[in-house]
Amino acid sequence: MLKSILAAFLVTGVLVCGAAAADFSSGRITVTVHGHGPDVVLIPGLASSSAVWDATVKRLEGRYRLHVVQVAGFAGAASRGNAKGPVLQPAVDAIDAYIKANKLRQPSVIGHSFGGLAGLMLAQQHSEDVGRLMVVDSLPFFSVLMGAKDAAAAAPAAAEMRDNTMAQSQGDYALTEFQVMPSMVKSRDGCKLATQWAIASDKSVVARAMYDDMTTDMRPKLGRIETPVTVLYPWDISMGMPKSASHSAISGSKYRTRTFLNSWVENRVENSVTPVAAEMAARTDCVSAGSRPWIMVKIV
Numbered sequence: 001m002l003k004s005i006l007a008a009f010l011v012t013g014v015l016v017c018g019a020a021a022a023d024f025s026s027g028r029i030t031v032t033v034h035g036h037g038p039d040v041v042l043i044p045g046l047a048s049s050s051a052v053w054d055a056t057v058k059r060l061e062g063r064y065r066l067h068v069v070q071v072a073g074f075a076g077a078a079s080r081g082n083a084k085g086p087v088l089q090p091a092v093d094a095i096d097a098y099i100k101a102n103k104l105r106q107p108s109v110i111g112h113s114f115g116g117l118a119g120l121m122l123a124q125q126h127s128e129d130v131g132r133l134m135v136v137d138s139l140p141f142f143s144v145l146m147g148a149k150d151a152a153a154a155a156p157a158a159a160e161m162r163d164n165t166m167a168q169s170q171g172d173y174a175l176t177e178f179q180v181m182p183s184m185v186k187s188r189d190g191c192k193l194a195t196q197w198a199i200a201s202d203k204s205v206v207a208r209a210m211y212d213d214m215t216t217d218m219r220p221k222l223g224r225i226e227t228p229v230t231v232l233y234p235w236d237i238s239m240g241m242p243k244s245a246s247h248s249a250i251s252g253s254k255y256r257t258r259t260f261l262n263s264w265v266e267n268r269v270e271n272s273v274t275p276v277a278a279e280m281a282a283r284t285d286c287v288s289a290g291s292r293p294w295i296m297v298k299i300v
């Protein structure tokens with residue numbers, strides 16, 4: 001199922017082969033290029049390595065040219081331009097600058113979690129530079145899950161989480177990741193790798209990126225996105241709700257604010273992973289690696 005979803009997403013997009021990647025310098029991201037063919041940009045999630053896409057690259061590099069983003073400060077990468085200040089919007093700006101510098105003509109963009117929100121922002125702010133978008137396990141306003149009605153309401157809790165993380169010792173930060181990650185990743189090997197990446201990340205960059213994510217509300221702007229968007233989100237019996245309720249919660253209150261929506265397609269996708277660690281899924285097929293079903297919602 002996941003293979004067919006990914007194939008359909010890539011084949012039906014407006015994809016044009018480009019020239020070899022141009023020289024590009026940014027303090028916010030680095031990009032590695034693999035393969036030949038239509039262009040696809042891959043954006044990892046919070047505190048994750050670009051290596052999360054390795055299996056996807058191996059699977060697709062014979063048919064596509066893959067531009068794999070590494071966010072500065074995540075997973076051991078030098079913090080550079082992300083050493084202070086906002087992280088999310090500068091990453092979006094840097095990705096768009098990369099697309100323009102390399103003269104990529106409306107590449108497909110696939111992003112998970114933090115990367116999915118960055119993809120939404122990219123499509124809304126620079127629709128001319130995104131042919132199609134796949135959002136994996138990301139909401140247009142994350143803090144709605146904690147009951148916040150808007151970004152202003154989310155800000156106090158987000159600031160507290162940011163400041164507490166930045167104030168932690170490295171040892172306490174690592175302990176927190178060891179404690180939290182098993183609730184996010186069902187695969188033992190995937191959990192180990194995701195934990196390693198998180199601990200290797202600059203906790204200041206992670207804290208500020210998390211604050212950005214929690215206080216960014218894209219819901220009022222969804223109606224301005226003209227790019228075709230496919231949304232994948234997980235469901236598992238341990239969530240305590242039926243698949244239909246999970247779908248209604250996502251589509252009804254998060255993405256259905258898109259006023260020109262024509263149709264939604266829901267699919268259960270087996271052998272996947274939990275929220276936040278969906279990168280582990282990307283290691284085998286863009287979104288499959290653990291033991292958690294996924295739902296696909298397609299916006300056309």
